[in-house]
Amino acid sequence: MSRIKLGLSMRYLGYHIAAWRHPDFDPGSLSRFEAYRDIAQKAEAEKLDMIFFADGLAVRSEDKPAGSLSHDMRNAELEPITLLSAIAAVTSRIGLVATASTTYNEPYHVARKYASLDHISGGRAGWNVVTSWSEQEALNFSRISNLPKDERYDRALEFVEVVRGLWDSFEEDAFTHDKTSGQFYDPDKRHVLDHKGKFFQVRGPLTSARPPQGHPLIVQAGASDQGRNIAAQYADVVYTVSHSVEEAREFYADLKARAAHFGRRDNAPLIMPALAFYVGETTAQAQAKLDELQRLIDPLAGLALLYTYVGDLSAYDIDKPIPEEHFANGISIGSSLIKRARDEGLTIRQLYELIGAGYTVRYVVGTAEEIVDDMQLWVESGAADGFNLCPPILPHSLDDLSAFILPELRRRGLFRTEYEGRTLRENLGLTSPLPSGA
Template structure:
């Protein structure tokens, strides 16, 4: 197969210090101590940059990633992790080209804080920052921030929509050339180029302006993930790189076409909305060895963790005391995210899966175990079938599988003309082929005096 002349494959890496697989930290070759070891993260970032990845992405919740049940939390490597923006600011000093994407929730943050922090990262990194916009799905986050209850699904997205609009208005506080630093004239910035949002809406009142000049990229790249109807509409309005969880080619093609059509309906160029399905590659010399490695990882999932995996992804369900090799009990309604819940429930019902089998399906997720050629074939097939513009690649444990992908799969993608051999641009937007936004119209802003 040959590459499509109008498109180029883009790649992001989802970095979790203990690996993407919930039992990955237990693998004999894993480095669970890397979770809070900056040198480990720096080596990994440089390896991904050597593989010409567009971006590395650090996920986050403002609670332990595994939820609140200590029996299962104590059996995972997810009880501790760096705050993403702090880590990425440090990584910007040991890398030159790779984009740096951080999760920051719109549910339990304030727009001014996020606008300021992400703009700062964009300046520090020379235009390589990205913000992964999420609405919190873990109810425990509410308690950590002093709330009695978690916001309802639709309300979370209304808040997020307003949040993004305010952040962009704050990033536009200064025109691109407003900060002149003219010593001779004694003028630090041109007052005609300062604009204050004076926003007052359903959720936020923000006067502005932001106390940092416009980011090098205009706006740092907006990452987003959603599968519900509300989430897809939000993504079509705001997202520039969209994570998706489809594991079957047909479903991925349908999602791809749907998102591109929704983006066009909002007046956006579909080519400027990149769709990245998840992919967890496990490379081995033969397919048999790769599948055996994956099976060995699955066998490391403790029963408590298996129950919690199902609880966390279906929501508001207590499986304590239920045998993991028994059926799933009746499932109540939930206020959690729906993008994972609905496919899981359908799969459990259609295939009559036990709790353990369902947990293993979720733990495997988007795993593709095979030879370098098989993994490269999978990527190329999905790309040419318009199921993906690129992939959000996570690794079951670290650092070995990441190094294997960079050393064995990336060269195949480059020889097939799919993946760059050198970085073309200086900013993340340039490397992704995304335009730099111009400052927005000022009809909702007041010129600073």
């Protein structure tokens, strides 16, 4: 069995909805560089593959129920490329991945920023490709509504192709720096993209030497048919939010088959489902950590979390199930979530606790042996190549990862003790792409 790949998602410094209310958590750290620096350095000391920052271009929550928005921690955060550039200066091996939207950026901007981050970090940058879907983001960019879904994905595909072309503007050995002849670069090794497409006209070349990795890593998280095709063609890593091993196996097989159709190699893209964890010396201790955070969920924040799926539930008793008549009013609901609530007889409070424990991602509770058994099952059964770890609360959950889960993974020979190389691609076992036309 090959080594499990592990990333650490650091957005909001915790994936439990009430992490910021924990007595040992400093909410002011959300805007302090030092907090992220220290976590990144700990993650590197434990030889994790990468740290990851999701991102959005708006406060995407609505103030529904009224007053709930002011109870939501997802309102102020640091811009991830700026943050990762600073972290690059105080780390040397761990990968640095951040989101940039293809809807409200231009390809030249993204190509230049990630090429720069790759140079600054010595070959550790990765771009998480997303399309922006929320109306709140549209309103921040001189639009009154978002682009239709098909158009967003068509734009995203062309966007990625342009960025990749711009990264190929100069060959690896183009810059001769010959002081005797006065030649700074070999003109035959400079390539003007001159792209003319449906959405973009980009001449180029990029004002950057070829990135150390050839191309910074491309990461993708879309599960739609269009998103899967983009991932199959161009992604090096795919993040998923699968809640069962059966669902994950189906996604894994489908994406690997699509990638093979496009002639991909290196087992790319690597597939890394999201995983939150609560671990202790005993299962009871792990459950106690979850229970402590669950008690801190403000009901108003919990109701706001449910609003997206089931509408406004603030008129109902949160310690009773969602009334049947609520659904009769025609409110659209998430089918799998509501089915589970009905099958298990969950109250409204229990339903928002279920989601709030991991901000909708799958979570496991148990001892190190139990959690690693689960991880090993997913990898050995063809459901994952690794995991995007979504810790409930940082740095506390990283300390638990170090004390419990990583030693058990290493005891089984499933995770490294030292980095294999200096670049993110080397450590993930991925080769650098050939330049366009090579």
